[in-house]
Amino acid sequence: MSDKAPVLEMRNVDKSFGPIDVLHEISLKVHEGEVLCLLGDNGAGKSTLIKTLSGVHQPTRGQMMMDGQEVRFPRPRDAQEMGIATVHQFGGTYPLMSVGRNFFAGAEPTKGFGPFKVFDRQKANQIAVEEVQKMGITRITDGDRLVGGLSGGERQSLAIARAVYFGARVLILDEPTAALGVKQAAHVLRIVNEAKRRGLAVIFITHQVMHAMAVGDHFAVLIRGAIAADFRKGEKSREEIADLMAGGESMADLEANIDGMADA
Ligand SMILES: Nc1ncnc2c1ncn2[C@@H]1O[C@H](COP(=O)(O)OP(=O)(O)OP(=O)(O)O)[C@@H](O)[C@H]1O
Ligand SMILES: [Mg+2]
Numbered sequence: 001m002s003d004k005a006p007v008l009e010m011r012n013v014d015k016s017f018g019p020i021d022v023l024h025e026i027s028l029k030v031h032e033g034e035v036l037c038l039l040g041d042n043g044a045g046k047s048t049l050i051k052t053l054s055g056v057h058q059p060t061r062g063q064m065m066m067d068g069q070e071v072r073f074p075r076p077r078d079a080q081e082m083g084i085a086t087v088h089q090f091g092g093t094y095p096l097m098s099v100g101r102n103f104f105a106g107a108e109p110t111k112g113f114g115p116f117k118v119f120d121r122q123k124a125n126q127i128a129v130e131e132v133q134k135m136g137i138t139r140i141t142d143g144d145r146l147v148g149g150l151s152g153g154e155r156q157s158l159a160i161a162r163a164v165y166f167g168a169r170v171l172i173l174d175e176p177t178a179a180l181g182v183k184q185a186a187h188v189l190r191i192v193n194e195a196k197r198r199g200l201a202v203i204f205i206t207h208q209v210m211h212a213m214a215v216g217d218h219f220a221v222l223i224r225g226a227i228a229a230d231f232r233k234g235e236k237s238r239e240e241i242a243d244l245m246a247g248g249e250s251m252a253d254l255e256a257n258i259d260g261m262a263d264a
Contacts, residue, residue: 005068006031007201008053008084008170013062015045015052022048024226026062030170030201030218035192037212038205039245040222046205047088049222050172053203054086055079085163086172087156095148099140102147103128103162127165128158135161135191153184160191164198171195172203177211189214209241221245 006029015023022045030036040046051057053064055073064071066082073079079086094102104124125143132140137157140150147155156176163171173192177185185208192215196202206212212219219236221229221244229236229244236244 004031006065007067008203009065010049010053010059011063011065013049013052013059013064015048015057016060022225023052023059026225026227028220028227028230030203032169032201033196033199034217035196035202035204035215036218036220037216038203038220038222039207039209039212039241041207041245044222045225046222047174048225050086050174050203050205051088053079054084054172083167083169084172085166085168085170086174087159087163087176088174095146097147098125098144099132099147099150099158100125100128100143102158103131103143103165128161131161131165132158135164135194136187137161151184153180153187156180156188157191160188160195164195164200168200170201170203172205174205175207176204177206177208185211207245209238209245212241213238 009029010026013023013026014021015026026049028036028038038046038049048057052059053073055076055078058072058074064073071082073082073084076086094105097105100121101119101124104119104127121143128143129140135157137154140154140158147158150158156173160171160173160176171192176188176192180188189211192202192204196215202215204212204215213233217233219229219231219233219241220227221241223244
């Protein structure tokens, strides 16, 4: 693994919005079959970082590399075409679309040809349901079901299954477990492991240390837009990671403060 170039890499990337500097000298890499967890407090710059990796924003300075070659993604579509699938925070699927439609949004299988091309609903539904089931979501059996009626975990799973099916090499998930219950979150974590097993490089953003530890091979902690720590699985304890995420303050001290407020 280590002698192969990383699938995706950032080298000294800065990102500013006008006078506001959000990312500073970000360097990170992710290899195939590896999960990189990006950790950090609210406003640390996590979403900005992954939007830069997925062509939503352009880096102000620095380089992005794929398989060791410099790349640019002027538009999100350019990143998608290079095999970077991103499930953005608070998004990803359209509630009023069916499972089958959603799965093929932008890449619909058609039957007939020329002006007679029509969306092949049955085929789309069949493939979508099969692929989602392969990811272990056996409760979705009807491709005509509206996405809005799925649970948060099922929607995330659908978005991940879609990325895998269309041959993504990099899967970027911005807080996929944030709004989920324990069981649903466990399911999404299992699917992340499945994507990794299939050789995808995964960048997984979370606030939850336990979720990160369940899937991460490599960890990067972002504090105020800079990488404050970068380490591999097993190199830091849960407490150390939680302290880093709290911006270097000890969680024990923070908790003592909260207890103090409750007593007052
Ligand atoms: N388009 C923009 N213009 C100006 N500032 C922005 C823009 N997008 C993000 N920011 C600022 O960049 C900082 C980082 O935001 P970002 O959304 O990347 O944080 P985050 O780590 O994803 O936070 P959260 O955990 O809350 O999702 C914030 O201070 C935010 O206000
Ligand atoms: Mg965010």
